[in-house]
Amino acid sequence: MNWSCSCISFCWIYFAASRLRVVETADGKYAQKLFHDLFEDYSNALRPVEDTDKVLNVTLQITLSQIKDMDERNQVLTAYLWVRQIWHDAYLTWDRDQYDGLDSIRIPSDLVWRPDIVLYNKADDESSEPVNTNVVLRYDGLITWDAPAITKSSCVVDVTYFPFDSQQCNLTFGSWTYNGNQVDLFNALDSGDLSDFIEDVEWEVRGMPAVKNVISYGCCSEPYPDVTFTLLLKRRSAFYIVNLLVPCVLISFLAPLSFYLPAASGEKVSLGVTILLAMTVFQLMVAEIMPASENVPLIGKYYIATMALITASTALTIMVMNIHFCGAEARPVPRWARVVILKYMSRLLFVYDVGDSCLRPRRHREQDHLTEVYCPLPESRLKTVRNKDLSRGEDVSGLSKSERGCHSKADGGDCARYAALARNIAYIAKCLKDHRAAHSKGSEWKKVAKVIDRFFMWVFFIMVLVMTVLIIARAD
Template identity: 60%
Template structure:
């Protein structure tokens, strides 16, 4: 029976308190007005204590420089006309009524960037018997925030939330901060921003429009960007693409893909640059990742231009001038060994023979030709009379006369006639010797012509090969130079992340 009577007693007590609450409501607001500042002495300032709790960061719009946050705002003040003796109302010490019934301080967010200017939610206020009023209201605020993107995506921002009275000056309302910092106990972690702190500071400012001081409380929200998303989606692809640019120097010049690779890499980086530019404010401060993109694009542009220059060297035709001596010594001898550029069949252990050492026959070409002519002439003479070498000189002395007589006799009789002092046998011998000599001279001229053509062709091939090797050495040199540049640029940009 005792347990069954407890709820009944509770309902009776609550019903009695409800009656006293209605009586208290009627007594308090019988002659109350929420239009005037509720103080007994109008010359004294009313103290309003402000406390802000950060619940969530909804959005940070860097391009428009607007911070959107979800806040819980608590304001506490004393109303001189809302007091009662709790013993007269059955110990009732607090009541909760709509906030529109009581006077409220017009504390607003000074740097509000909301186009609709929506205020706090109309929630109830808690009134104590001593006149203390506590008003807790949630609010979604849009505040202007000066964004510095110089070190994007490794940047930190400081956004200020300034609260103050819009119409009351410091002689009428004095704003106090409840704590030296904003409350972050109920903060919901943001995926993009990390909150490092929210210090609070009271300021008293005299504006140009008015001579009275206006106090305010400024909360500085210190944010640090979580850069993992940007590292994996913007930075690492750019680094990998950048390492493709020096490989264009390693491509063979005959492949026809050297310039197209550089242009493709340049276009890819341009796309990433546009993605960054769309999300950043159009300010004079270039983001760190934007500087990296610009430096990389400049490097790729330079590498493409150098590739075109080197390809012109590679495709020098046979009409090209010989490689200068300084280039032969510096590029073909020293730099080719440093960058391990060897021709086909050549290695670092078996260097190719020096260009100055040629076969002995080529060095004494003239002497060899004379010996060859003498040998052929002697052979032609010995076919007739091996024991009389003097006959060759006689044939050489009478060659012109023989050609003239032989040609005229051929025209008259259709065949050669026998002339001279040697009779039939002597004429036949001289004819054979002259015919052999004429035939050998024409053969030597043809051989000499072909040899000259071959030597010119070999010289042209040698010049072309030397220019191709110069181009290959320059390709290797610029490849390592640009690899080092890309490496150091990537280390610098990654150092900011660490």
């Protein structure tokens, strides 16, 4: 029983294989015959319509596969497309029953007439036409031609909001020689096909709407239809934020710190110049990738504004340093400056006298300093100091008595000696007083410079913060 079943199964398999081979042989034979019959008297040079006044309709469909490059500087978009064109050829039809039910064949596209659909706004010297692939020919004369193409099209790039910008790039397809009365163009879908799109690392595709246009050019009175696909792109700005914006923000916040740097260090101007050079480098990097247009990108405006602030801070730093180094030869601090700067602004900005700590008042520091000096002294040395003070008091009292005695006794030699000594002491006291006055004048100017430094530091901090918030807010 098993042997008989096996024989029957083997016979059925052999019969099916033989039938399939016969069908394939028949298909190949009828395909050759069909090809010979169709192209025996066919010419691909003429428009395939029976009536020359009849319009040939061509349906166009674009599938976006990949964005290869977006050259903002040269304003060129390079894209990888799949182009599908569908039309009817009146001379390539057949009866399926005469060819064993054969309803379609695939033949090289250069054997049939093809519409001269080209990319109007192409931006390369080489031809951007689809690859010469096979076409699918149906029995009713319907021809479908699917071919890949790498296109380079011109795209007007608006970099006003770079790196938070959006772009619209048009891909306009139309016949180059046939007008609308000969070849009419239709779009198969309302938009380009994005189902097979490979995500780009720099650009996000928001859509690709398609619109048919009929334009009459100045050279010709006939209408010329075209289909325009508008590629809507949104830039992914994370790369530019990390590499261009964040370093600029960090550097710009260093500029106000030049006012906090002590004037005696001699590095205030050097810091401002270094920051200015760093910002210039970033500005040149942005200028290299942007087109030479009148529209300044958003990040470029931020760089220019920051460079202007840094230049102003450097200039103000030089002026403040001149105030800081005003010595005894300078005139006294004006009264209004004493009231406005030294009295009110210093308290508002928590600026103390030059050399004072911002954590505790000056009198506490002086008491601590005296304690540190006199506490380690032993008792014997303290007694010695007291004895010296007492002896100095006795000398002074004796000197006073001697002067009174000199006047009473009218001793000329002693009086002259004591008078010279008194003049010398008065001169020393006057010099000491002048020195203290000059030192006090210089300390006042230094405090004025310190208050102005602190004021400009907060002003520039606020300005940099406001500019940073504004540019981040434009990201939306």
